[in-house]
Each structure stands twice: as structure tokens, then as C-alpha cells.
Amino acid sequence: MQERGMLIVLSGPSGVGKGTVRQAMLADDFRDFQYSISMTTRKMRPGEVDGVDYYFRTKAEFEAEIANGGMLEYAQYVGNYYGTPLKYVNQTLDAGRDVLLEIEVKGAMQVREKCPDGVFIFLTPPDLSELKHRLTGRGTDSEAVIEKRITQAADEIAMMANYDYAVVNDKVELAVKRIERIIESEHLRVPRVIDRYKTMLKHADGVSSSK
Numbered sequence: 249m250q251e252r253g254m255l256i257v258l259s260g261p262s263g264v265g266k267g268t269v270r271q272a273m274l275a276d277d278f279r280d281f282q283y284s285i286s287m288t289t290r291k292m293r294p295g296e297v298d299g300v301d302y303y304f305r306t307k308a309e310f311e312a313e314i315a316n317g318g319m320l321e322y323a324q325y326v327g328n329y330y331g332t333p334l335k336y337v338n339q340t341l342d343a344g345r346d347v348l349l350e351i352e353v354k355g356a357m358q359v360r361e362k363c364p365d366g367v368f369i370f371l372t373p374p375d376l377s378e379l380k381h382r383l384t385g386r387g388t389d390s391e392a393v394i395e396k397r398i399t400q401a402a403d404e405i406a407m408m409a410n411y412d413y414a415v416v417n418d419k420v421e422l423a424v425k426r427i428e429r430i431i432e433s434e435h436l437r438v439p440r441v442i443d444r445y446k447t448m449l450k451h452a453d454g455v456s457s458s459k
């Protein structure tokens with residue numbers, strides 16, 4: 249039997265740099281992990297690709313997925329739905345691969361309830377003015393949307409207490425190393441190591457009894 253992968257949840261306010269850090273981790277020569285592509289009802293930004301950045305869906309399609317039990321979690325954020333399709337996460341974890349979710353805090357708390365053995369990491373900005381600077385500099389949202397995201401950010405940062413780790417994204421390469429160290433350490437936690445041995449022993453038993 250395959251050892252189950254680890255679920256890693258990366259949250260933090262919009263614009264803190266979750267996507268940037270994730271891409272840097274994927275580019276780094278680091279332990280393999282799979283990124284779970286979210287579903288959203290927000291409009292596609294220039295350069296975004298359906299099925300790569302998000303699964304872009306209508307509100308009716310998204311609500312049908314919810315009704316069908318197809319979402320691990322979902323939330324409304326600044327007027328749109330965002331959520332994690334359940335099937336991909338389950339299949340990938342069952343195949344023994346780590347899965348990274350990049351989601352806002354309400355969704356992360358739903359995952360916490362359903363998957364308490366996940367690793368919950370909160371990425372924080374050095375301060376709110378830097379967050380605004382990053383959102384403005386990204387150039388993807390109107391002034392009004394940026395204001396809504398900044399207002400939301402203060403409430404989101406207050407939720408940090410519900411996470412296992414807080415990582416400051418001051419410099420991308422430092423944030424990446426901090427998160428990689430967390431993931432490495434989490435793989436060495438005794439319950440996970442014991443699980444690994446159980447899997448190995450079950451496998452060895454199967455091998456010897458098949459002789």
C-alpha cells in the first residue's frame with residue numbers, strides 16, 4: 249500500500265506573494281509536490297489560462313459542484329467563489345504525493361476541520377503598506393478591488409493564530425527556504441515516520457507471504 253502524501257495549506261492575504269513563493273519552490277530543486285488548481289467564478293485576468301491558473305467557471309457551474317459534493321472547501325472572497333476540487337487532492341494524496349493548496353483563510357479553516365493532519369502555513373507581509381504596494385505593483389486589480397482586498401487582509405492576518413506556522417515573505421528566496429524547512433521537518437514528525445514504517449512492514453509482509 250502506498251504511503252499517503254502530505255497536505256500543505258498555504259494561506260495569507262491577497263498579494264502577499266503566495267503564488268510567487270510557490271513558483272519559486274517549484275523551480276527550486278526541492279522535494280516534489282503537486283499544486284492543486286482552484287476553481288473560481290472571478291473573471292480571467294489577461295495572461296491567465298483556464299485549467300492552469302484556475303478552472304474558471306460560472307456561478308451556476310460552481311454551485312452545481314458544491315451541490316454534487318465536489319469541493320473540499322470553498323469560500324466567497326470579494327464577490328466571487330473560490331474553491332478546491334476534492335477529487336484531484338484525494339487522488340494525488342493517495343498516490344503518495346504532497347499537495348499544496350494556496351487558499352484564503354475561510355477555506356483553510358474548512359480544510360483544518362476535514363484534514364487535521366495537514367500542515368497549515370500562513371504567509372505574512374512585512375507590513376500592510378508593503379502589501380498594498382505589492383497589490384498595486386501587480387497591476388491586476390482596480391483601485392476599488394485593491395481597497396477591498398486590503399480591508400479583508402486585516403481580518404485575514406487576525407486568523408494567523410489558527411495556523412501551525414507563520415512565515416514572513418520579506419524576500420522571496422528567504423520565504424521559500426523557511427517553507428521548505430517546515431515541510432522537511434513535518435515529514436520527520438514521529439506519527440508520519442511511524443506510518444511510513446507501518447506501510448513498509450505491511451509491504452514486507454505481503455512480499456514474504458507471497459513466497
Ligand SMILES: Nc1ncnc2c1ncn2[C@@H]1O[C@H](COP(=O)(O)OP(=O)(O)OP(=O)(O)O)[C@@H](O)[C@H]1O
Binds near residue numbers: 268418
Ligand atoms: N518578497 C517579495 N518582495 C517583493 N515583491 C513580492 C514579493 N513576493 C511577491 N511579490 C510581488 O507581489 C505581487 C503579488 O504576488 P502574488 O501574486 O504572488 O501574491 P498572491 O498572494 O499569490 O496573491 P493572490 O492571493 O491575490 O493570488 C506580485 O507582483 C509579486 O511579484
Ligand SMILES: Nc1nc2c(ncn2[C@@H]2O[C@H](COP(=O)(O)O)[C@@H](O)[C@H]2O)c(=O)[nH]1
Binds near residue numbers: 266323
Ligand atoms: N478558499 C479558497 N481561496 C482561494 C482558492 N484559490 C485561491 N484562493 C484565494 O482567493 C484570493 C483571491 O485570489 P485572486 O486569484 O483573485 O487574487 C487569494 O487569497 C487566493 O489565495 C481556493 O481554492 N479556495
